[in-house]
Amino acid sequence: MLSRDDVFNELGIGPVWRLRETPASPLSTLDARLSTPHTWDTLAEAVAHCTACKLHASRTQGVLGVGDRHADWLIIGEAPGAEEDAQGEPFVGQAGRLLDAMLASIGLARGQNVYITNVLKSRPPGNRNPEPDEVSACRPYLLAQIDLIQPRLILALGRVAAQSLLDTDEAIGHLRGRAHQFRGVPLVVTYHPAYLLRKPTEKALAWEDLCLARRLMQAAS
Ligand code: URA
Numbered sequence: 001m002l003s004r005d006d007v008f009n010e011l012g013i014g015p016v017w018r019l020r021e022t023p024a025s026p027l028s029t030l031d032a033r034l035s036t037p038h039t040w041d042t043l044a045e046a047v048a049h050c051t052a053c054k055l056h057a058s059r060t061q062g063v064l065g066v067g068d069r070h071a072d073w074l075i076i077g078e079a080p081g082a083e084e085d086a087q088g089e090p091f092v093g094q095a096g097r098l099l100d101a102m103l104a105s106i107g108l109a110r111g112q113n114v115y116i117t118n119v120l121k122s123r124p125p126g127n128r129n130p131e132p133d134e135v136s137a138c139r140p141y142l143l144a145q146i147d148l149i150q151p152r153l154i155l156a157l158g159r160v161a162a163q164s165l166l167d168t169d170e171a172i173g174h175l176r177g178r179a180h181q182f183r184g185v186p187l188v189v190t191y192h193p194a195y196l197l198r199k200p201t202e203k204a205l206a207w208e209d210l211c212l213a214r215r216l217m218q219a220a221s
Pocket of ligand 1: 078
C-alpha cells in the first residue's frame with residue numbers, strides 16, 4: 001500500500017505538510033484593520049465596515065464566506081456577483097449551483113467540512129474583473145480566514161483566484177491539473193463554475209482536478 005509520502009511523491013509535490021501542527025505564517029503583516037489575535041467576530045465586523053478599496057461605495061454588503069469554520073476544504077472563488085451581493089453569501093447563483101454539484105461529485109456538501117469564500121469580499125460593479133489594488137486590499141481578510149480555518153486543502157476556482165493566490169500570471173490551463181501550495185497548504189486550481197457553464201466541454205478537466213484534490217486530501221488525512 002502506498003504511504004502518504006509515496007502519494008505526494010507520485011503527485012510530484014514536495015514535503016508532507018503537517019498543516020494542523022504548522023500554522024500559516026504569523027499574521028503580524030496584516031494591517032491594523034484586524035485586531036490580533038483576530039476572531040471570526042472581529043473579522044466579520046471588519047469586513048462589514050471595510051472601506052479599504054473603492055468597492056465599498058457600490059456594494060450592498062461585504063460577503064465574508066460561508067460554511068464550516070473548521071473545514072478541511074477551503075474553496076476560494078473570485079468575488080461576489082449580483083446575487084451574492086444581495087444575499088450576503090458566496091456562490092448562491094447559477095455558478096453556485098454548479099459548484100454544489102461539483103462538490104457533491106466528490107462527496108462534499110456546502111457547510112459540511114467545506115468553507116467557501118472569495119478573493120474579494122465586495123462585488124465589483126458589473127461583475128468586472130477584480131483590480132490589483134482591490135485584491136491587495138482584501139488579502140488580509142483571506143489570510144485571516146485561512147489562519148482561523150487551518151484548512152488541509154485549498155481549491156482555487158478560476159484564473160483570478162489561482163493567479164492571486166499563487167502570485168503568478170501563468171495561464172489557468174497550466175496551473176490546473178497539478179498540486180501547488182499556499183503558505184504550506186496544498187492548493188489545487190480548477191476552472192471557475194461560471195466558465196464551466198459557458199464551456200461545458202471543460203467539465204472533464206475540472207473533474208480531473210477534483211479527483212486530484214480528493215487524492216491529496218486523502219493522503220493528508
Ligand atoms: N463567482 C465567484 O467567484 N464568487 C461568487 O461568490 C459567485 C460567483
